[in-house]
Amino acid sequence: MEIGVPKETKDQEFRVGLSPSSVRVLHEAGHFIFVETQAGAGAGFEDEKYIQAGALIVDTAKEAWDRELVVKVKEPLASEYQFLQKEQLLFTYLHLAADRTLTEALIDSGISAIAYETVELPNGKLPLLxxxxxxxxxxxxxxxxxxxxxxxxxxxxxxxxxxxxxxxxxxxxxxxxxxxxxxxxxxxxxxxxxxxxxxxxxxxxxxxxxxxxxxxxxxxxxxxxxxxxxxxxxxxxxxxxxxxxxxxxxxxxxxxxxxxxxxxxxxxxxxxxxxxxxxxxxxxxxxxxxxxxxxxxxNMPGAVPWTATQALNNSTLPYVLKLANQGLKALETDPFLAKGLNVQNHQLVHPAVKEVFPDLTGNAKDHQSKD
Incomplete structure (x- = not known):
């Protein structure tokens, strides 16, 4: 699978979705990782480290976004909405309950958006948060x-x-x-x-x-x-x-x-x-x-990106690997990862987010004529 790692755009957000060590694991599993140039520089991971790990460095955000699976840290900002695509997987923090505009953008795009913060284990723990x-x-x-x-x-x-x-x-x-x-x-x-x-x-x-x-x-x-x-x-x-x-x-x-x-x-x-x-x-x-x-x-942890990126990757990498290996089928085989799914096929699917935005539910049919 092709995996994109864009540079974060939130103010002074220096974390990065995948560290070089995570890229190496994914590369050795047969996947292709496209990292936007300088995406990891703020966390101490220069482009050369990604190249050594097997990544391809791309010059623009669009080139990183134009992949089957996009792995980020923070939610897409308005400038990134143009990159959202149907038949694409997005894996990142979303926090949709506090952001109606982003929620609507994800629904309109048709993307499958999986939020780190709602992946949930049977004991109620949130391993990626x-x-x-x-x-x-x-x-x-x-x-x-x-x-x-x-x-x-x-x-x-x-x-x-x-x-x-x-x-x-x-x-x-x-x-x-x-x-x-x-x-x-x-x-x-x-x-x-x-x-x-x-x-x-x-x-x-x-x-x-x-x-x-x-x-x-x-x-x-x-x-x-x-x-x-x-x-x-x-x-x-x-x-x-x-x-x-x-x-x-x-x-x-x-x-x-x-x-x-x-x-x-x-x-x-x-x-x-x-x-x-x-x-x-x-x-x-x-x-x-x-x-x-x-x-x-x-995004408080963005103040300590060297520590935070590695801590985040220690938890997210197994799930990224599942998504890269199986695509959306990973949600069928892993019910805990499935709880992270917030938006799919022009619909809100996470129960808690649906409660926050009841007027945004059940509108997939409205988009089918546009696809």
């Missing part, structure tokens, strides 16, 4: 600590404090992978840490990890409102597979936070769980709203 969630959770505290600095618009709080001065308070909404990893870093920095979740069993599990170093709180509007008042760093780490994240922090709650405190919403790529937060970019990562610093970069 997990590696980036780990990185994003850890970065959330790292970035939060930076923007708490006075020169960055923050309160001037050192999360770990010093002898004689109380450490900063980190409030984490969600005890999943992101929240767990955020707590790991915050605890390591010496901050006061709270984790909020509606799953008491999950909170009990987290207690086995962090013991008395973390406060475990059942999440409700009243407990969140009570605790945001003296929080220095609020981290949104809420996920509902395939759906928009629920709003847990209203504007009224944000108004009660101290000026110069920081919000980092990792859930922003699924719509965000903070009412006042909207997507930002690595170029302009923050803005001030109600006196609070808001950070909403949806």
């Amino acid at each position: 997990t590696p980036m969630s780990i990185i994003a959770g850890r970065l959330a505290v790292q970035f939060g600590a930076r923007y708490l600095e006075r020169q960055q618009g923050g309160r001037g709080v050192l999360l770990g404090g010093v002898p004689g001065v109380r450490p900063g308070k980190v409030m984490i909404l969600g005890g999943g992978v992101v929240g767990t990893e955020a707590a790991r870093i915050a605890v390591g920095m010496g901050a006061r840490v709270q984790i909020f979740d509606v799953n008491v069993e999950r909170l009990a599990y987290l207690e086995t990890l962090y013991g008395s170093r973390v406060e475990y709180i059942y999440s409700s509007p009243s407990t969140i409102e009570k605790n945001v008042i003296d929080t220095d760093l609020l981290i949104g780490a809420v996920l509902v597979t395939g759906k928009r994240a629920p709003i847990l922090v209203s504007r009224n709650f944000v108004k009660q936070m101290r000026h110069g405190s920081v919000i980092v919403d990792v859930a922003v790529d699924q719509g965000g769980c903070v009412e006042t937060l909207h997507p930002t970019s690595h170029t302009q990562p923050t803005y001030l709203e109600e006196g609070v610093v808001h950070y909403g970069v949806p």
Whole structure:
């Protein structure tokens, strides 16, 4: 099969869909990989490394896109919609619940779009989202600590404090992978840490990890409102597979936070769980709203592309290999991969995304006359 690897176009997105080591595996399996020139340069993978691994370097995005299977990291942007084709497979992060325009473009094109974030195992785990969630959770505290600095618009709080001065308070909404990893870093920095979740069993599990170093709180509007008042760093780490994240922090709650405190919403790529937060970019990562610093970069792991690309490929490569070997038949033989299918034959097929956009379902017939 011919596999295309375009250069990412999202602002300062330096990750790449396939690393040279992944290309070597696919090449040795008999596939042809077309990598857009400099696609991996930002992650430390120069064209020569891809050539040595067996890839063909192409000069334009169109040449990379014009393949049976396209492997990316982030969702196609508007400039890439022209490359979407029927009878083509796209394998990448999509997060459609927060992007109606992209959803409509995928439906119109007739492409089969498989989202990393909805590939799901029987135990409910999301194997292709997990590696980036780990990185994003850890970065959330790292970035939060930076923007708490006075020169960055923050309160001037050192999360770990010093002898004689109380450490900063980190409030984490969600005890999943992101929240767990955020707590790991915050605890390591010496901050006061709270984790909020509606799953008491999950909170009990987290207690086995962090013991008395973390406060475990059942999440409700009243407990969140009570605790945001003296929080220095609020981290949104809420996920509902395939759906928009629920709003847990209203504007009224944000108004009660101290000026110069920081919000980092990792859930922003699924719509965000903070009412006042909207997507930002690595170029302009923050803005001030109600006196609070808001950070909403949806591709946080792009800040550490050397680490993130390899972590992502460690998880995605087995699935890429299945798709390359079997095409769409891979979805019949692997029900977990099949759960990643979001759009096919001009239709939304993922149940959670269909719930978000009920008016976009059942319109395949409208497109057949155009094909």
